[in-house]
Amino acid sequence: MDKAMDKENIDKRDMDDVKESEDMNVSNDVEAETQAPDIDDKTSDAVADEAMEKLKEENAQLKDQLLRKIAEFDNYRKRTIKEKEELRLNGGEKAIDAILPVLDDFERALSDKSDDPDAIRAGVEMIYNKFIKVLEGLGVKKIATDDVDFDVDYHEAIAMVPGLGDEKKGKVIDCVQNGYIMNDKVIRHAKVAVGQ
Numbered sequence: 001m002d003k004a005m006d007k008e009n010i011d012k013r014d015m016d017d018v019k020e021s022e023d024m025n026v027s028n029d030v031e032a033e034t035q036a037p038d039i040d041d042k043t044s045d046a047v048a049d050e051a052m053e054k055l056k057e058e059n060a061q062l063k064d065q066l067l068r069k070i071a072e073f074d075n076y077r078k079r080t081i082k083e084k085e086e087l088r089l090n091g092g093e094k095a096i097d098a099i100l101p102v103l104d105d106f107e108r109a110l111s112d113k114s115d116d117p118d119a120i121r122a123g124v125e126m127i128y129n130k131f132i133k134v135l136e137g138l139g140v141k142k143i144a145t146d147d148v149d150f151d152v153d154y155h156e157a158i159a160m161v162p163g164l165g166d167e168k169k170g171k172v173i174d175c176v177q178n179g180y181i182m183n184d185k186v187i188r189h190a191k192v193a194v195g196q
Contacts, residue, residue: 095138102131135180143179143190145172150194154179154186159193168195 105127114120135141143154150157150170161173172192179190 098134098138099131102127102134105130139183140180140187141182143181143186145175145178145190145192148172150192154181154190155192155194156189157194158191160196161193162196164195171195 109120109123109127112120112123132142145155148171150172155172156179158176159174161168164173171194172190173195174193175190176193177188177191180187
């Protein structure tokens, strides 16, 4: 029994020695770890400070860019508002400039003291043709109404004419007021009578 107890005590002491040596190894590892991070902490702090400085620099650059873009956009907005206002006030300048020679012709015709109706008519026709050319130069065209199908996009029916036969059904019969388009946009619909 003593031998068994001795063996048990020896085993227990061996176990304690092993445990003690493991504890010493663990404590040595902990000491090594606590000493090594001291050096690493200093370098990592320096790296973190350097990274922070770079981020601050980048942030300052981005703020500067943002402020510049905001100022550029504000200037652009002010400039476009001013240009729109100028267009609104002076946009018809080109049209008026083109029409002024026709006005001059009308003034000359009115100041003419001729009694010849044929000469007066010829002068008015010349002014009319000149005016049509000026309008065409500005992109204004007369909407066709002679023997065309009625089209609600271009014509406004003000009368329906019954009893003209099937070939005139849905066709423009007469134009009461001419219509005009400017650059493919209807300015005024042609007022027409349509066959029924």
